Amino acid sequence: xxxxxxTSRLAMPHAPRARIQDSALIGTILEHVGRSLDAIxxxxxxxxxxxxxxxxxxxxxxxxxxxxxxxxxxxEDGRKLHGALLVPLPEAITMxxxxxxxxxxxxxxxxxxxxxDPSLKDAMLEIGSLIGSAANTxxxxxxxxxxxxxxDGCQGVRxxxxxxxxxxxxxxxxxGRVTARLAPFPPFELILMLPPIG
Numbered sequence: 001x002x003x004x005x006x007t008s009r010l011a012m013p014h015a016p017r018a019r020i021q022d023s024a025l026i027g028t029i030l031e032h033v034g035r036s037l038d039a040i041x042x043x044x045x046x047x048x049x050x051x052x053x054x055x056x057x058x059x060x061x062x063x064x065x066x067x068x069x070x071x072x073x074x075x076e077d078g079r080k081l082h083g084a085l086l087v088p089l090p091e092a093i094t095m096x097x098x099x100x101x102x103x104x105x106x107x108x109x110x111x112x113x114x115x116x117d118p119s120l121k122d123a124m125l126e127i128g129s130l131i132g133s134a135a136n137t138x139x140x141x142x143x144x145x146x147x148x149x150x151x152d153g154c155q156g157v158r159x160x161x162x163x164x165x166x167x168x169x170x171x172x173x174x175x176g177r178v179t180a181r182l183a184p185f186p187p188f189e190l191i192l193m194l195p196p197i198g
């Protein structure tokens with residue numbers, strides 16, 4: 001074995017267990033986020049094709065501006081870690097419009113906007129809080145003792161630019177990708193990146 005090659009937890013003997021834990025973490029958080037969106041906004045965030053991997057860089061969204069819903073992970077001993085849910089801007093606008101109870105035709109026209117008015121900005125902050133709360137509930141359901149999750153705000157990110165949150169370059173992230181859909185609009189890619197939590 002080449003001792004100069006980079007190692008990761010997935011390359012070690014307990015890799016299958018780590019992979020299962022990573023998939024459970026990503027899958028459970030996405031499931032709880034979807035349920036919360038459905039309960040609060042009446043929109044079903046259907047998703048399929050989940051892939052989960054350990055990566056050593058923050059992934060960037062492609063083709064369009066994305067909204068980074070930033071997440072903070074706090075442990076009882078004071079340790080703080082960070083992650084984010086990347087959502088394409090048209091879909092983040094759609095969620096905000098659904099939260100504001102707009103009709104489908106109004107939502108369709110607003111999906112093209114690149115500048116957010118105060119009502120949409122406020123709605124996105126509320127969605128960020130909803131995502132943080134759902135992630136916190138998911139961690140509790142997984143028995144991650146001592147951890148809590150909170151929303152750390154949201155930020156627009158240009159195409160192919162990595163989202164900004166406290167992160168040491170080269171550290172591992174658990175990255176999940178799914179094809180999601182907010183009916184009646186087209187499918188899109190959601191990217192969830194989380195710190196490894198044992």
